[in-house]
Amino acid sequence: MWGMDWRAGDHLLLTDCEHHSIIATVQEIQRRFGIAVSTCPLSKTLNGGNPVEMIASHLQPNTRLVALSHILWNTGQVLPLAEVVAACHTHSGHYPVRVLVDAAQSVGVLPLKLDELQADFYAFTGHKWWCGPEGVGGLYVRPEARDDLHPTFAGWRGVTTDATGHPTGWKPDGQRYEVATSAFPLFTGLREAIALHHQAGTPQDRYQRTQSLSHYLWQQLVALPGVSCLRTQPPEAGLVSFQVRGQSHPQLVQSLEKENLLVRTILNPNCIRACVHYFTLESECDRLIEVIRQKLEGREN
Amino acid sequence: MWGMDWRAGDHLLLTDCEHHSIIATVQEIQRRFGIAVSTCPLSKTLNGGNPVEMIASHLQPNTRLVALSHILWNTGQVLPLAEVVAACHTHSGHYPVRVLVDAAQSVGVLPLKLDELQADFYAFTGHKWWCGPEGVGGLYVRPEARDDLHPTFAGWRGVTTDATGHPTGWKPDGQRYEVATSAFPLFTGLREAIALHHQAGTPQDRYQRTQSLSHYLWQQLVALPGVSCLRTQPPEAGLVSFQVRGQSHPQLVQSLEKENLLVRTILNPNCIRACVHYFTLESECDRLIEVIRQKLEGREN
Numbered sequence: 020m021w022g023m024d025w026r027a028g029d030h031l032l033l034t035d036c037e038h039h040s041i042i043a044t045v046q047e048i049q050r051r052f053g054i055a056v057s058t059c060p061l062s063k064t065l066n067g068g069n070p071v072e073m074i075a076s077h078l079q080p081n082t083r084l085v086a087l088s089h090i091l092w093n094t095g096q097v098l099p100l101a102e103v104v105a106a107c108h109t110h111s112g113h114y115p116v117r118v119l120v121d122a123a124q125s126v127g128v129l130p131l132k133l134d135e136l137q138a139d140f141y142a143f144t145g146h147k148w149w150c151g152p153e154g155v156g157g158l159y160v161r162p163e164a165r166d167d168l169h170p171t172f173a174g175w176r177g178v179t180t181d182a183t184g185h186p187t188g189w190k191p192d193g194q195r196y197e198v199a200t201s202a203f204p205l206f207t208g209l210r211e212a213i214a215l216h217h218q219a220g221t222p223q224d225r226y227q228r229t230q231s232l233s234h235y236l237w238q239q240l241v242a243l244p245g246v247s248c249l250r251t252q253p254p255e256a257g258l259v260s261f262q263v264r265g266q267s268h269p270q271l272v273q274s275l276e277k278e279n280l281l282v283r284t285i286l287n288p289n290c291i292r293a294c295v296h297y298f299t300l301e302s303e304c305d306r307l308i309e310v311i312r313q314k315l316e317g318r319e320n
Numbered sequence: 321m322w323g324m325d326w327r328a329g330d331h332l333l334l335t336d337c338e339h340h341s342i343i344a345t346v347q348e349i350q351r352r353f354g355i356a357v358s359t360c361p362l363s364k365t366l367n368g369g370n371p372v373e374m375i376a377s378h379l380q381p382n383t384r385l386v387a388l389s390h391i392l393w394n395t396g397q398v399l400p401l402a403e404v405v406a407a408c409h410t411h412s413g414h415y416p417v418r419v420l421v422d423a424a425q426s427v428g429v430l431p432l433k434l435d436e437l438q439a440d441f442y443a444f445t446g447h448k449w450w451c452g453p454e455g456v457g458g459l460y461v462r463p464e465a466r467d468d469l470h471p472t473f474a475g476w477r478g479v480t481t482d483a484t485g486h487p488t489g490w491k492p493d494g495q496r497y498e499v500a501t502s503a504f505p506l507f508t509g510l511r512e513a514i515a516l517h518h519q520a521g522t523p524q525d526r527y528q529r530t531q532s533l534s535h536y537l538w539q540q541l542v543a544l545p546g547v548s549c550l551r552t553q554p555p556e557a558g559l560v561s562f563q564v565r566g567q568s569h570p571q572l573v574q575s576l577e578k579e580n581l582l583v584r585t586i587l588n589p590n591c592i593r594a595c596v597h598y599f600t601l602e603s604e605c606d607r608l609i610e611v612i613r614q615k616l617e618g619r620e621n
Contacts, residue, residue, distance in 0.1 A: 039481055040474055043475075044473070170348065171348075174344075178340060180340055183588040186340045202456070203454060203455070287486070
């Protein structure tokens, strides 16, 4: 986000479903450059309504960037990204509207064709759905948007120099965003992790398996008395968020962890989020359901 | 450097001996915030003159940051950093002058007491003189300077949040500069590397050994006809820069590499730079001298 040439009064649009890391960065940029920030209530479209229209209606004449997630980390909603991007790119304001995508929850899950999605900046981390090493991720920059995104951190790998070694500019391609000596083995680790997933099936096959498993889990959760899923329709990807009546979510998460069932709390909306990958077992879903059922029936005490 | 709250017209002082990664970052900040940048000709003090006076005389009323290296990467000169910092901190301008130190060549070499040096920001990489893993380093921020350095990249490890998870500010201590999920094994690797050096002797002992070896190499280089060292006095740390008359430096470096003698060219000033660590062998210095002597005598052809 720092790479845009921000001017006071520029507008940045967020959604109400972004991770606090994104919000904190936006707050700092707002403070530093005097930009205007607004937040569109995307969470209202979880079970109806049109997210594309919602976002489009929040664009302003001076909007320069829309920052949103492809898959919302809290509710698991999958945004129709190509349509969102098209709406932003056809907006007639003072600037071309750039779309920055937090792809933390979508890369490694959705079959992706970035050239078709046309998102300007698509940023992911390798340690989540790719199960790669911690500390490495990637940023896709659409070639047409490259001039709007200057490198923030500069290093010898990204700059061009003259005969005396003095920097003269950025490398012409994406290498401009590479900095200096890096943890190169992590890159190999991530590549190998991705290759391993590809051995397990096509992206489309893996996505369908994930969907079918999360659908399975969602159905069972919905059938549990005292449990309600945030979504009234089956999940579109691997995140399944739900609420349990009469239970402290943090305490429930902790006791599930003791049973080797790893789920997490989300604070807004207040819920528990389970993740289902394509390699998750149905029996693991069953066990999660069974332990929650026991808790609800107080059988443990 | 991005963490300072730059305003148009603020002044940043560089030296003419900084790495092009630093210069490129300064150029980008200059372009983005409209700050004034000037470069003081520190290289003139390599063999005489007073670097502290030189730097102090280049401070301006609106100087906010002085960015320099503790050990200059091209000539190997060691700056009297405590005195430089004192001169900057006692400068009476519109702002407190902050000192940012590129410690790439000094950490792992010099015995350091950062609280005595009083530098505001002291940044090092672990893969150079610590011989640690690539991709991890550190930044020391003097507590008194912390409010002048906002985090640039924000993440869940550095922010405070309210009951709904919304970010409310930065962690009170240095943790504010930590971002999110990182390559944690690298941290352990660096710690282990540092521990290994400490087993080899105290920082003072290791530094003296480095000095004595670089002095040894420098003396032999000076005695070689056709070779001149940039410094007319023995080196103060491990970098020994020299020029060889009648030879292409890149070609000479390449042929030395074939003999497993790893040195590098520097473009400004045009020279070859050798590095001597405390564990370098005298016999390795001798071999470097011998191969250069052979090249100069054309015995190889």
